[in-house]
Amino acid sequence: MPPPPPRRPRPGPAPRPAPPADARAGALALLRATLGRGQTLAEARSTADTPFSRLPPPDQARALRLALSTLRNLDRADTTLSPHLRTPPPEPARTILRLAICECMVFDAPAHGVVNAAVALTRTSRKGAGLAGLVNAVLRKATATPRSTWDTLPPQRLPAWLRKPLTRAWGKARVSAMEVAHLQGAPLDLTLRRPDQAAHWAAQLGAELLPTGSLRLPAGAQVTALPGYAQGAWWVQDAAAALPAQLLAPAPGARVLDLCAAPGGKTLQLAAMGADVTALDISAPRLERLHRNLARTGLRAQVATADALDWRPEAPFDAILLDAPCSASGTIRRHPDMPMARKPADLEALRSLQARLLDRALDPAQGLLRSDGRVVYCTCSLLPQEGEDQIAAALHRHPQIRLRTPSLPGVDPAWMHQGGLRTRPDHWAGRGGLDGFFMAVLDHCPDATTGA
Numbered sequence: 534m535p536p537p538p539p540r541r542p543r544p545g546p547a548p549r550p551a552p553p554a555d556a557r558a559g560a561l562a563l564l565r566a567t568l569g570r571g572q573t574l575a576e577a578r579s580t581a582d583t584p585f586s587r588l589p590p591p592d593q594a595r596a597l598r599l600a601l602s603t604l605r606n607l608d609r610a611d612t613t614l615s616p617h618l619r620t621p622p623p624e625p626a627r628t629i630l631r632l633a634i635c636e637c638m639v640f641d642a643p644a645h646g647v648v649n650a651a652v653a654l655t656r657t658s659r660k661g662a663g664l665a666g667l668v669n670a671v672l673r674k675a676t677a678t679p680r681s682t683w684d685t686l687p688p689q690r691l692p693a694w695l696r697k698p699l700t701r702a703w704g705k706a707r708v709s710a711m712e713v714a715h716l717q718g719a720p721l722d723l724t725l726r727r728p729d730q731a732a733h734w735a736a737q738l739g740a741e742l743l744p745t746g747s748l749r750l751p752a753g754a755q756v757t758a759l760p761g762y763a764q765g766a767w768w769v770q771d772a773a774a775a776l777p778a779q780l781l782a783p784a785p786g787a788r789v790l791d792l793c794a795a796p797g798g799k800t801l802q803l804a805a806m807g808a809d810v811t812a813l814d815i816s817a818p819r820l821e822r823l824h825r826n827l828a829r830t831g832l833r834a835q836v837a838t839a840d841a842l843d844w845r846p847e848a849p850f851d852a853i854l855l856d857a858p859c860s861a862s863g864t865i866r867r868h869p870d871m872p873m874a875r876k877p878a879d880l881e882a883l884r885s886l887q888a889r890l891l892d893r894a895l896d897p898a899q900g901l902l903r904s905d906g907r908v909v910y911c912t913c914s915l916l917p918q919e920g921e922d923q924i925a926a927a928l929h930r931h932p933q934i935r936l937r938t939p940s941l942p943g944v945d946p947a948w949m950h951q952g953g954l955r956t957r958p959d960h961w962a963g964r965g966g967l968d969g970f971f972m973a974v975l976d977h978c979p980d981a982t983t984g985a
């Protein structure tokens with residue numbers, strides 16, 4: 534019998550074309566990491582070898598803007614797309630549709646180009662080839678939605694696990710106002726190294742000088758190109774985040790411990806006030822950023838990489854700034870990924886860590902604080918459980934602690950809340966809002982006794 538003819542190799546699937554190296558592909562990678570895998574945008578941005586990481590910096594900036602806008606408008610996107618879909622389509626089509634409709638509506642991008650790009654993106658993505666027709670058909674109809682209709686759609690609703698406790702704390706109307714503020718995003722706030730030069734830098738930068746001393750510019754400026762950046766005359770920090778160091782107001786030469794310091798916005802402020810600052814943080818990569826900030830501004834601080842729960846200094850400090858790790862629910866304007874990346878289960882662990890950090894800072898027997906020292910506690914959270922309630926409980930546990938009424942120029946008296954300062958995104962609504970923070974000033978009084 535003649536030998537069988539050699540087998541022809543079976544044709545495999547045609548090689549997929551490489552994904553287009555453009556901002557939309559980068560934005561899609563960020564969105565799928567956040568919406569699909571629960572990563573923060575910061576984590577997704579620092580992941581190596583992705584369609585985002587492979588982009589040149591200007592395209593990365595554009596991809597990030599697209600991803601941020603999409604996350605701020607997911608509900609609006611779904612409402613606009615749903616009349617043209619029988620069921621939510623499988624990934625990646627669903628995310629591509631949301632990205633594309635937001636690009637049209639938020640950035641006024643011409644529909645034709647956006648639809649073609651979305652179809653190309655679908656074709657080149659794994660599992661996407663069969664969905665290109667659907668993406669094309671849906672977008673052709675959805676992009677015809679008048680912009681005026683889009684503008685009247687309600688803003689992105691907070692997830693129930695966050696909305697419920699916030700509604701209990703602040704009421705429905707305020708939570709709705711916060712959601713409006715989240716939709717608008719955040720302006721660019723700068724903290725000055727020399728607050729006495731505020732008028733000069735406001736003029737140089739064309740910035741608004743806020744009543745609390747921060748400068749405010751519209752979002753989107755290229756920070757490194759602004760006057761004063763290279764010489765370290767200012768650093769980026771939300772106007773609310775600049776208040777805790779002002780409340781501590783250390784005297785020049787005072788020994789201050791910044792207990793959860795990285796990336797260092799408050800360390801820089803304390804050092805600029807002339808304090809002898811020790812900046813401590815558990816995260817070495819975040820402290821790298823603090824080192825870079827110190828280098829750029831020429832300010833000085835001792836830096837310690839350690840766990841604040843067991844670190845012991847040689848001598849106690851005159852004052853401590855405790856900017857405790859928290860849900861970061863006060864920063865959703867700038868980090869719309871927060872509600873997707875955080876889980877309700879994280880909150881319990883954070884609350885327990887905040888209480889343990891407070892106990893370490895407030896009890897001089899722990900070796901961190903002098904017996905007549907001062908602590909400023911703050912969190913960038915909208916949840917009273919991470920702010921007001923922590924302080925009420927700490928006052929119970931530490932009878933020698935007295936809550937000092939906060940007083941600062943430019944602060945609206947309406948922000949005083951339960952002995953501290955409470956800022957929310959809907960504050961200064963006409964000016965562009967504020968991050969949500971709670972901050973309190975606590976004095977250790979060695980002679981105080983319970984009930985005194």
Ligand SMILES: C[S@@+](CC[C@H](N)C(=O)[O-])C[C@H]1O[C@@H](n2cnc3c(N)ncnc32)[C@H](O)[C@@H]1O
Nearest residue numbers: 793794795796797798799814815816840841856
């Ligand atoms: C809200 S951020 C601090 C922001 C910083 N104060 C600023 O103004 O730039 C909280 C910080 O706490 C740090 N952290 C969390 N647990 C810690 C611990 N056990 N000891 C020290 N630092 C900790 C985190 O690494 C994070 O950098």
